[in-house]
Amino acid sequence: MNADDLVVALCPVCAHTVAAPFFDGGAQPLATLGWPASAEDARQMARFPHDFVQCPKCTHVWNRSFTYDAVPYKNNPNRMFNQGSIWGGHLAVTRDLLLAQLPASPTVVDIGCGEGHFARGLAVARHGEGRFMGFDPNVTAESGAGLEFHARLFEPLHDMTIFEPDAIAIRHVLEHLTDPANLLNQLAWGAAAMGKDCWLFAETPCIDRVFETGRLADFFYEHLSHFTTQSFIALMENAGDIVELAHGYDGEVVYALAKLKLPDSMMDTAQRARKFAVTAEASRSHIREELDRLAASGKSVAIWGGTGKAAAFIHQFGADAARFPVVVDSDPAKVGTFVPGTGQQIRFRDSLKAQPADVVIIPTQWRARDIVAEMKREAIRADQVLIEHLGRLVDFSSGEHPYR
């Protein structure tokens, strides 16, 4: 393998960052959404790069030069072919697969539903018992015949708790998204937030046969993303547990039924992050109050450090230059520079020999032991040294903390 044969490109399925060139189709016009009005228009159509690469990790194939701006979805919704007896049979099989998991009166959301035939088919099969919704910003389908149509994007983090679906269907949509993993991640989190079991039925074209047959006509501009069975599984695993995976239409499509689910460890991390955020907000306002009291006490205060973490301390806790003018540093290279945002000029630590501070605040807890030793060595005296710990300013020598 020659490094020159590889390119840096982010896999839309598994986020691997190095890809192998797969098919350079040159510059070609849109193939299915262009709708030129005349032969002359057709010949004049803009050309776009067909730069397909493959992910060595999950085997996904995509056009790394694709851009959405080139595709006029608004004017020309993708017209999917839904007639034909083989296709009709496939639709019935997948519809029944999904219905078998659903309660008597289910709520189903079809994302990117097009004209809504799949959701309508579900409604008809259930004799209208339930709520069957289609979301699609690119078509103007009518509600009716069992379908409730929403002409907008479905936003899982927001909409799952509003509509409380028992199932989500996404058919022939994921291959049109530049970031399909994003939608599946959001569906899994939306389901977790709603706190109720939810099924996901997803289906895309499958290019497994491309490898056996070497055929190239699959690779046109509007089909930016091509799933193999392996990359489809990798994508679905973002959303939950795959219960059934199968192929239809003579192997040309792959579909899966999955239970939307997140690993417990991810739920735990999100919960801990939420807790940290709440505590951080309380800590910030508490330490701000402590600094307010310190400034009002009339004691002289020096802050040891004025860049990096020390500057972050000054910003977060409001140690402005008017109330906390003295900032010192051990590093002569920093002396004479200014604290970003607040503007205290950083002095050399020796300035504290001539003008001692009553209180020294050391924002970098992990360096406090060294700095206190340095103060002792240099005969820099202060009544108190304070560090930040667990949302409080604590006394370095007598307080409870792990940095001594």
Ligand SMILES: [Zn+2]
């Ligand atoms: Zn990948």
